[in-house]
Amino acid sequence: MIRILLADDHTIIRDGLKKILSTVPDMQVVAEAADGNELLALLRAGLPDVLLLDMSMPGRSGIVLIQQLQASYPALPVLVLSMYRESQYAVQAIRAGAAGYLSKNVESDQLIGAIRKVARGGTAVSAAIADKLIGQARQPLAALPHARLTARELQVFQMLAEGQGINEIASALSLSGKTVSTHKANILAKLELSSTAGLVHYAIRHGLLAEAGELGEASHTP
Incomplete structure (x- = not known):
């Protein structure tokens, strides 16, 4: 039995994943977390066989959390x-220590196969991401300016691009506004x-970002 911990801040996503995984005889969802701090508390109480992790949650999340x-x-x-x-997010996640990276639009069979693969010690990425990783590895760093961002800068970059303000980011990441402003300047x-x-x-x-259309409001941020 593969014991799985789900970490995602959206209840509807966790419920959907539990419904899918409940049909798989060799898998069991043993715990759920809605943010990074809750996740860490659960892990201190005992480790699952696989952690299924959302890239973006309140508090600790993303590449920094994976590290x-x-x-x-x-x-x-x-x-x-x-x-x-x-x-680029897949590259950062794998380098930080993730065993696999899948987009949320992945088919159920692919997700189940990936869970089994990482549980056995393997690495799992979608075919589309694998192709991109190979292509990106052949590109010079200068061709990918955002590849020069640190893990924390990439996290702040994501949040800024999603329309979050300095104070909102500072609160979510437990940083000072001055530190976030410095990260923004560096980015x-x-x-x-x-x-x-x-x-x-x-x-x-x-x-x-997942959908450019979601940024309609953010694109007018000064």
């Missing part, structure tokens, strides 16, 4: 199930941008 999990629980297979389709410098609006357009242009 923390790798440092504290190196034997725990982490399978990321994310709305972010762009290959803009590395991407050679001059404003949040430019950052949002960059995210849309490079496919760094």
